[in-house]
Amino acid sequence: MNIVMLGHSQAGKTTYMALMYGTLNSGSYGFEVLCQDRAQHKHLLRAAQAVLRGDYPPPTDHRQVYDLKLRHGLSDLVDFRWRDHRGGALTERSTSQQSADLRRDLLAADALVVFVDAYELIATPRGARKVRTLMAPITAALADRTTFVPLVISLTKCDLLGEDHDTGRLNSAFDPLINAVRQSPYVYGTIVELACGPRPRNIVGPVLFCLYWAIAKRAEELDNEIESAMQQAAMYQAQNHLMGRWLAAWRGEPHPGHSAAEMLGRAQAQYAQLEPLIEPGQKLEELLDELPVF
CATH class of the missing domain: 3.40.50.300 (P-loop containing nucleotide triphosphate hydrolases)
Structure with a gap:
């Protein structure tokens, strides 16, 4: 910055x-x-x-x-x-x-x-x-x-x-x-x-x-990335059935269960970056609460 x-x-x-x-x-x-x-x-x-x-x-x-x-x-x-x-x-x-x-x-x-x-x-x-x-x-x-x-x-x-x-x-x-x-x-x-x-x-x-x-901008970016990863994980998990796995193999695509696990892992890694920002962000809001803004 x-x-x-x-x-x-x-x-x-x-x-x-x-x-x-x-x-x-x-x-x-x-x-x-x-x-x-x-x-x-x-x-x-x-x-x-x-x-x-x-x-x-x-x-x-x-x-x-x-x-x-x-x-x-x-x-x-x-x-x-x-x-x-x-x-x-x-x-x-x-x-x-x-x-x-x-x-x-x-x-x-x-x-x-x-x-x-x-x-x-x-x-x-x-x-x-x-x-x-x-x-x-x-x-x-x-x-x-x-x-x-x-x-x-x-x-x-x-x-x-x-x-x-x-x-x-x-x-x-x-x-x-x-x-x-x-x-x-x-x-x-x-x-x-x-x-x-x-x-x-x-x-x-x-x-x-x-x-x-x-800090707020970075927290917002991470929150959006976590939400996107979770949505993709849910999409892959919905395809993790016999027909979905067969179609993925026929198309040469990754196993949907593996892809869902990958997206969940990505969301967890992004949350690990977000978590340390939450408490200081809240504390800064309290410290700056009385400042006039325009």
């Missing part, structure tokens, strides 16, 4: 990545995220510990790629690649290699996580202009989608707004994108308010929202 993370410089992407990894690498909520690269693993954990002390990492000055794995208990659930684009790629000329990489990643993404500085959005006119600039390439990339993609709008620095901030005013900045998503059968979105600092809040929401859909 390819997850693309983007947002303007200073939106908090690098800080979020460190906190997300630090939180889920410790096995929070029964889930664990593991980095395939040992050097990146150590770097992310050090950065997460620094953020919890109030020491924030510098903005990303180049495109980062992390190869990660989601586990639940002893089960490997999803391998995913997390791509973090530096903020400048959103505003550079179309000939920029970073911009070209961004366009390609947006078109190929299995999930999108968009970061917006909520405090800047509310406090300054410049924040609203930056949001409009940010939404343009995303809306263009989503317009021609013919495959499913989850979208997360991650509002950072919400702890700076105070507990009684106007959520409606904050979310209204994304109305054009939200309306476009609601018109599409291929995009499913949410908005998550984040605090990425010494007192983090909602850190696991964006990544688990994306990964939930990957």
